Amino acid sequence: DIQMTQSPSSVSASVGDRVTITCRASQAISSWLAWYQQKPGKAPKLLIYVASNLQSGVPSRFSGSGSGTEFTLTISSLQPEDSATYYCQQANSFPLTFGGGTKVEIK
Amino acid sequence: EVQLLESGGGLVQPGGSLRLSCAASGFIFSTQDLSWVRQAPGKGLEWLSAISASSGRTYYADSVKGRFTISRDNSKNTLYLQMNSLRAGDTAIYYCAKDRGMSRITLFDYWGQGTLVTVSS
Numbered sequence: 568d569i570q571m572t573q574s575p576s577s578v579s580a581s582v583g584d585r586v587t588i589t590c591r592a593s594q595a596i597s598s599w600l601a602w603y604q605q606k607p608g609k610a611p612k613l614l615i616y617v618a619s620n621l622q623s624g625v626p627s628r629f630s631g632s633g634s635g636t637e638f639t640l641t642i643s644s645l646q647p648e649d650s651a652t653y654y655c656q657q658a659n660s661f662p663l664t665f666g667g668g669t670k671v672e673i674k
Numbered sequence: 675e676v677q678l679l680e681s682g683g684g685l686v687q688p689g690g691s692l693r694l695s696c697a698a699s700g701f702i703f704s705t706q707d708l709s710w711v712r713q714a715p716g717k718g719l720e721w722l723s724a725i726s727a728s729s730g731r732t733y734y735a736d737s738v739k740g741r742f743t744i745s746r747d748n749s750k751n752t753l754y755l756q757m758n759s760l761r762a763g764d765t766a767i768y769y770c771a772k773d774r775g776m777s778r779i780t781l782f783d784y785w786g787q788g789t790l791v792t793v794s795s
Contacts, residue, residue: 568736599779601781601782603719603782605719610769610785610786610787610788611719611769611782611785612785613774613781613782613783616774616776616781616783617776617779622783654718654719656719656721656781656782658779658780658781659779661724661733661780662721662733662734662735662736663709663721663724663780664721665718665719665720665721666718667718668718668719
C-alpha cells in the first residue's frame with residue numbers, strides 16, 4: 568500500500584499569510600494526487616486534482632504542485648474561511664490512501 | 675446539481691450487520707464509479723471500497739475485505755454498502771463519494787453528507 572505523510576499536522580497563521588502544506592508518498596505516484604478541504608461537521612471538498620489542477624469554483628489563492636513523491640498545497644493569502652483540515656489523497660492505485668491531515672487555524 | 679444522500683446508519687451491536695444506502699441524483703449514475711469513505715470520530719479519512727460504473731470491478735481496503743460488500747443498482751441510482759461482523763473500530767461517519775471520472779485514476783469531486791454508524795453494546 569502507498570503511505571501518504573502530511574506535514575505539518577497543524578499550522579496557525581494570520582490572515583494574509585502564505586501557508587504551505589506538504590504531502591509525501593511512500594512511492595512514486597506521478598501526478599496522481601488530490602487535495603481536499605474539510606470543515607467541522609462537513610464532508611470533504613475537492614480543491615486540487617492531478618497535483619496542480621484547480622477544481623471548478625475553488626478560489627485561485629489555492630494552488631498545488633509536485634510530482635513523484637513530494638507534493639505541496641499552497642494558500643497564497645490565508646482567509647478566515649480557510650480555517651479547516653486539509654487532506655491529500657493518492658489516486659494512483661488501490662487501495663486509495665489519504666494523508667493524516669493538516670489543521671489550519673487562524674491566529 | 676449533484677446530490678448524494680446516505681442513509682441506513684445507526685447503533686448496532688458488535689458482530690451485527692448494517693446496510694448503508696446512498697441515493698444519487700444530478701448526474702448520469704450508471705456512468706460513474708463510486709466509493710465509500712469513512713471517518714472515525716476525531717480522525718482522518720479512510721477509503722473503504724470502490725465499484726465501477728457497470729459493477730464489473732470492485733475494490734476493498736484490507737480493513738473491511740471479507741466483511742463489507744459494495745454494490746449498486748443503476749436502475750435505482752443507489753449505491754450500497756453491506757457491513758457484516760461489525761466491530762467497535764468500525765464506528766465512524768460513512769460517506770459515499772463520486773469519482774471525478776478521469777481515466778485510470780480515482781479521486782472524488784462530490785461527497786454525501788455522511789451517515790453515522792456506531793458499533794457498541
